[in-house]
Amino acid sequence: MTSRNISPGLWFILPTMLLLATLIIYPMLSTVELSLTDSSGAFAGMRNFNVAISAPSTRLILFNTAYYVIGSVVFQLLLGILAGILLNQQFAGRSVVRSLMLIPWVVPGIVAAMTWAWMFHTDYGIINYMLMQLGIISEPVGWLTDPDTVMPALIAVNAWKMFPFVAVMVLAGLQSVPDELYEAVRVDGASFWHEIWHIMLPQLQPVLVSVTLLLTIWALDGITIIYSITGGGPANRSMIFPIQIYVQAFEYFEFNRAAAMAVLYFLFIAVIIVLYMRMFAAQDKD
Amino acid sequence: MAQVELNKVVKKYGAYEALHEVDMRVENGEFVVLVGPSGCGKSTLLRMIAGLEAISSGAISIGGRVVNDIRPKERDIAMVFQSYALYPHMTVRKNMSFALKLASVPQPEIDAAVERAASILGLGELLDRRPKQLSGGQRQRVAMGRAIVRNPQVFLFDEPLSNLDAKLRVQMRAEIRELHQRLGATTVYVTHDQIEAMTMADKIVVMRQGYIEQIGHPLELYDRPANLFVAGFIGSPAMNFIEGETSAASPQSFVAKDGTSITLPAGSAALDGRRVILAIRPEDLAVVGDGTPDAFAGKVVGVETTGPESVILLETCGTRVSLVLRERASLGVGQTVLLRADPAKLHFFESDDHGRRIIM
Ligand SMILES: Nc1ncnc2c1ncn2[C@@H]1O[C@H](COP(=O)(O)OP(=O)(O)OP(=O)(O)O)[C@@H](O)[C@H]1O
Ligand SMILES: [Mg+2]
Numbered sequence: 001m002t003s004r005n006i007s008p009g010l011w012f013i014l015p016t017m018l019l020l021a022t023l024i025i026y027p028m029l030s031t032v033e034l035s036l037t038d039s040s041g042a043f044a045g046m047r048n049f050n051v052a053i054s055a056p057s058t059r060l061i062l063f064n065t066a067y068y069v070i071g072s073v074v075f076q077l078l079l080g081i082l083a084g085i086l087l088n089q090q091f092a093g094r095s096v097v098r099s100l101m102l103i104p105w106v107v108p109g110i111v112a113a114m115t116w117a118w119m120f121h122t123d124y125g126i127i128n129y130m131l132m133q134l135g136i137i138s139e140p141v142g143w144l145t146d147p148d149t150v151m152p153a154l155i156a157v158n159a160w161k162m163f164p165f166v167a168v169m170v171l172a173g174l175q176s177v178p179d180e181l182y183e184a185v186r187v188d189g190a191s192f193w194h195e196i197w198h199i200m201l202p203q204l205q206p207v208l209v210s211v212t213l214l215l216t217i218w219a220l221d222g223i224t225i226i227y228s229i230t231g232g233g234p235a236n237r238s239m240i241f242p243i244q245i246y247v248q249a250f251e252y253f254e255f256n257r258a259a260a261m262a263v264l265y266f267l268f269i270a271v272i273i274v275l276y277m278r279m280f281a282a283q284d285k286d
Numbered sequence: 287m288a289q290v291e292l293n294k295v296v297k298k299y300g301a302y303e304a305l306h307e308v309d310m311r312v313e314n315g316e317f318v319v320l321v322g323p324s325g326c327g328k329s330t331l332l333r334m335i336a337g338l339e340a341i342s343s344g345a346i347s348i349g350g351r352v353v354n355d356i357r358p359k360e361r362d363i364a365m366v367f368q369s370y371a372l373y374p375h376m377t378v379r380k381n382m383s384f385a386l387k388l389a390s391v392p393q394p395e396i397d398a399a400v401e402r403a404a405s406i407l408g409l410g411e412l413l414d415r416r417p418k419q420l421s422g423g424q425r426q427r428v429a430m431g432r433a434i435v436r437n438p439q440v441f442l443f444d445e446p447l448s449n450l451d452a453k454l455r456v457q458m459r460a461e462i463r464e465l466h467q468r469l470g471a472t473t474v475y476v477t478h479d480q481i482e483a484m485t486m487a488d489k490i491v492v493m494r495q496g497y498i499e500q501i502g503h504p505l506e507l508y509d510r511p512a513n514l515f516v517a518g519f520i521g522s523p524a525m526n527f528i529e530g531e532t533s534a535a536s537p538q539s540f541v542a543k544d545g546t547s548i549t550l551p552a553g554s555a556a557l558d559g560r561r562v563i564l565a566i567r568p569e570d571l572a573v574v575g576d577g578t579p580d581a582f583a584g585k586v587v588g589v590e591t592t593g594p595e596s597v598i599l600l601e602t603c604g605t606r607v608s609l610v611l612r613e614r615a616s617l618g619v620g621q622t623v624l625l626r627a628d629p630a631k632l633h634f635f636e637s638d639d640h641g642r643r644i645i646m
């Protein structure tokens with residue numbers, strides 16, 4: 001094959017491909033190499049993987065990760081869709097509300113996390129203060145220290161942080177729905193609830209499929225909120241996989257073990273995403 | 287089945303008044319066509335009947351019941367939209383049964399209604415397809431099917447054929463007519479195409495800038511347009527208008543701006559010495575031979591042939607007129623010919639802003 005026969009498109013994507021190769025493929029290969037060696041660089045076979053898998057905390061961490069991801073995505077979607085639909089209706093001050101809604105999303109993650117950490121504080125937090133004032137609880141709840149409330153609290157923060165993104169996407173999706181469709185369904189006898197169920201949601205489906213994928217990926221590698229609020233505690237009750245990898249690597253300097261966990265996590269995410277894409281592609285053809 | 291009545295209906299968008307005190311009546315089972323140029327308020331009027339637009343003042347009643355504050359779904363109407371507005375994620379069958387489902391009609395009844403509508407419209411094969419998998423004409427039919435299934439009191443159509451090609455449009459025109467004869471449902475049909483209006487309507491309502499200009503049977507509008515606007519709007523090619531003055535002398539004649547004189551029929555006393563606009567349809571003008579009485583000269587500036595007939599564009603009487611010949615024209619551009627207007631087919635209009643018809 002001479003250079004003439006090579007599709008010109010290839011030349012266009014070549015620079016990008018090279019950049020990707022250096023920034024992504026090399027580190028990936030290097031991680032795989034790390035995972036298969038010990039700290040002196042000697043080949044270690046599957047030892048790092050065995051240690052990572054058999055660690056007593058692995059089960060809890062996997063469970064926490066799934067809990068965090070599913071909880072976050074579900075509430076981000078629910079809140080986001082609700083907000084998007086409401087903000088698509090006509091009402092006075094709509095554009096102001098639309099802009100205000102974006103605040104959680106544009107606030108830097110670390111700032112949001114620290115603010116929420118203070119709000120959740122057992123003794124000085126405004127949440128306990130308000131709940132006590134209203135008489136809903138009689139003594140302070142240790143939101144971030146109680147093993148039963150720490151994950152829901154973190155999920156709430158994550159949902160709050162990302163729902164505006166969903167709302168914006170939903171809003172954009174709804175604006176491309178022709179008015180005549182709403183009118184047709186109204187003439188056919190639909191209530192507002194029917195409009196949501198039979199027109200808006202089906203029309204939003206392609207948007208929601210992509211958004212769900214993005215939210216899942218972001219939740220899967222969402223370190224900022226949990227790491228800065230609880231650091232994975234108490235007693236690993238809010239520890240999720242990416243933080244565990246980080247802690248292993250940069251706090252315990254167990255780079256080889258961290259690399260093995262990273263490879264496992266990569267495979268885990270890859271399986272989820274491939275399954276998801278399969279489902280999505282199947283629906284699309286339908 | 288029901289009649290629709292509009293009583294001094296006004297529509298305001300903010301300060302802008304889109305409809306001015308419109309009065310109109312659609313009888314039980316009648317097929318009424320609203321026609322007029324773009325932006326005249328046809329869709330607005332139709333959407334007010336449907337309940338999709340609020341009524342600023344006046345009253346609309348359907349079947350004797352004032353529906354001003356009644357929601358679309360309780361008005362017992364069905365509407366066919368210009369874009370069809372089929373539900374994209376539902377099959378044809380689901381599209382057609384949707385309204386009945388919302389109304390909690392029992393499933394066997396829904397199935398029967400859908401089957402019936404599908405057989406009327408020839409949709410049997412397509413019931414399990416999605417709108418995306420249909421041609422424009424098929425979508426149009428599904429949109430009508432969705433309306434028929436509900437067996438509503440009133441059918442509303444908003445330019446349902448404007449997205450179809452010319453041939454299909456002619457075919458669907460006939461089908462909609464046929465459907466109407468079969469179902470006998472009261473129908474209000476919006477179009478900006480006067481040929482559609484002429485061929486389909488029991489009664490035409492001509493609108494302009496939020497006013498109704500004339501209401502009547504298609505041929506009534508054709509033969510006796512109430513004003514210059516209706517005269518120019520109905521009929522294709524459009525009616526010819528010639529400005530000029532009538533003389534009081536006997537026999538009476540009309541003198542165009544350029545001095546061309548056209549003899550008027552006896553008994554045109556109402557026209558004595560006034561500035562008027564003379565109007566004549568292109569098919570009521572004829573090319574005549576030398577020596578024909580009352581003929582006047584015109585210069586050919588264009589010839590358009592459609593096959594069975596030719597449209598000749600001429601310069602005469604200080605303006606351009608067109609003339610329809612029911613034969614192949616052997617006239618060439620630049621040629622001067624003699625014309626004669628059928629005296630019984632002359633129309634006269636005031637030469638003011640309203641351009642009202644002068645009744646003789
Ligand atoms: N939502 C609206 N807000 C303000 N003005 C409007 C609105 N809808 C329509 N109008 C105005 O009302 C007038 C009538 O509009 P309408 O849609 O009824 O016209 P139409 O006769 O259906 O025209 P077309 O043949 O182009 O569909 C137009 O001048 C239009 O600009
Ligand atoms: Mg319109």
